[in-house]
Amino acid sequence: MTGKVITITSGKGGVGKTTTVANLAVALAADGKKVVCIDGDIGLRNLDVVMGLENRIVYDIVDIVEGRCKTRQAMIRDKRLPELFLIPAAQTRDKNAVSPSDMVRLCDELRPDVDWILIDSPAGIERGFRNAIAAADKVLIVTNPEMSAVRDADRVVGLLEAEEKNAPSLIVNRLNPSMVKRGDMLSVDDVYDLLRIDVIGIVPEDENVIVASNKGVPLTIEARSKAGLAFRNIARRLNGEQVPFLELESQGLWERLARLAGRK
Amino acid sequence: MSFFERLTGKKSASSAKERLQLVLIHDRVDITPAVLEALKEELLAVISRHVDIDPSSVHVELATEGRSQRLVADIPIKPVARRRAA
Numbered sequence: 001m002t003g004k005v006i007t008i009t010s011g012k013g014g015v016g017k018t019t020t021v022a023n024l025a026v027a028l029a030a031d032g033k034k035v036v037c038i039d040g041d042i043g044l045r046n047l048d049v050v051m052g053l054e055n056r057i058v059y060d061i062v063d064i065v066e067g068r069c070k071t072r073q074a075m076i077r078d079k080r081l082p083e084l085f086l087i088p089a090a091q092t093r094d095k096n097a098v099s100p101s102d103m104v105r106l107c108d109e110l111r112p113d114v115d116w117i118l119i120d121s122p123a124g125i126e127r128g129f130r131n132a133i134a135a136a137d138k139v140l141i142v143t144n145p146e147m148s149a150v151r152d153a154d155r156v157v158g159l160l161e162a163e164e165k166n167a168p169s170l171i172v173n174r175l176n177p178s179m180v181k182r183g184d185m186l187s188v189d190d191v192y193d194l195l196r197i198d199v200i201g202i203v204p205e206d207e208n209v210i211v212a213s214n215k216g217v218p219l220t221i222e223a224r225s226k227a228g229l230a231f232r233n234i235a236r237r238l239n240g241e242q243v244p245f246l247e248l249e250s251q252g253l254w255e256r257l258a259r260l261a262g263r264k
Numbered sequence: 265m266s267f268f269e270r271l272t273g274k275k276s277a278s279s280a281k282e283r284l285q286l287v288l289i290h291d292r293v294d295i296t297p298a299v300l301e302a303l304k305e306e307l308l309a310v311i312s313r314h315v316d317i318d319p320s321s322v323h324v325e326l327a328t329e330g331r332s333q334r335l336v337a338d339i340p341i342k343p344v345a346r347r348r349a350a
């Protein structure tokens with residue numbers, strides 16, 4: 001195996017990075033793949049609660065980097081999916097305890113034994129972001145159809161271009177189809193026009209997301225929500241499948257979009 | 265119809281898109297409108313030394329193509345005949 005490192009980042013905070021990581025991880029692991037998630041948000045640990053693993057933490061990423069434990073000891077195995085693991089962020093330690101080269105070393109150590117490494121980036125464009133993208137084979141940028149989120153996403157795309165990273169892909173999260181129809185929310189077409197990067201996923205606003213995180217059970221596990229289906233489709237696209245976008249809006253727009261995204 | 269719509273005759277999403285288009289161009293190239301204006305003045309001064317142009321019909325602007333920006337200058341030259349007559 002040579003694990004692929006996928007970093008989920010956004011620029012702006014609160015747009016759905018952690019939600020995306022948890023759901024993609026579950027979707028990929030449910031498909032029989034071995035997946036390790038790394039919470040890169042040192043000081044603001046969250047992926048553990050979204051995945052429902054908060055009570056099982058003994059060691060964290062800083063313990064690995066500073067040699068207090070073996071990497072395997074800090075990998076928490078998911079209750080439901082035995083091939084899914086979490087390496088939690090440190091909650092109390094100095095943000096600068098981890099460096100980009102530490103991340104590269106950690107991912108290189110994990111790569112031979114896993115299929116996917118998903119890194120949850122903190123918001124912003126500081127050290128934590130640098131750490132999160134250092135080892136990435138592919139970066140997914142999460143945005144909301146909203147002014148400041150799109151603007152910050154563009155900044156991140158610019159920084160990735162400057163670093164000569166592979167072209168990132170975009171996830172538009174919290175789309176509200178009826179607001180789009182009314183002309184009161186940017187459509188995915190609009191966001192694509194502005195950012196001009198490949199759209200890999202469109203996730204609707206869905207209250208099940210909050211219910212799922214209350215329960216600590218990512219919604220991709222429970223079949224029937226629209227957002228869950230959208231995340232599962234993203235996972236399939238990461239696996240190289242061609243999957244049409246959900247029909248959340250008028251037919252015409254979605255067909256056009258599917259073509260746009262399919263074209264790359 | 266919302267208050268915003270009545271006031272501007274525009275849906276809020278299309279106004280968001282227009283505003284973002286401008287914001288993103290300036291974020292990407294780090295050229296403020298003031299710098300662009302200064303650049304235009306200097307460009308005109310240099311060109312007028314060699315060619316007869318009408319400053320009021322000159323357009324210098326930032327344009328976007330995909331993810332790259334370019335500086336586009338449209339500088340009409342006064343016709344020779346009219347220049348002789350003047």
Ligand SMILES: Nc1ncnc2c1ncn2[C@@H]1O[C@H](COP(=O)(O)OP(=O)(O)OP(=O)(O)O)[C@@H](O)[C@H]1O
Pocket residue numbers: 010012013014015016017018019020041046121122123173174175203204205206207209210213227
């Ligand atoms: N599609 C969605 N529908 C409804 N709520 C959502 C959706 N996506 C995310 N949320 C909610 O938005 C909030 C922020 O999500 P999340 O924590 O995943 O964002 P984040 O980008 O990781 O934030 P931070 O920058 O603080 O790390 C959470 O309360 C989450 O439940």
Ligand SMILES: [Mg+2]
Pocket residue numbers: 017018019041046120121122
């Ligand atoms: Mg987060």
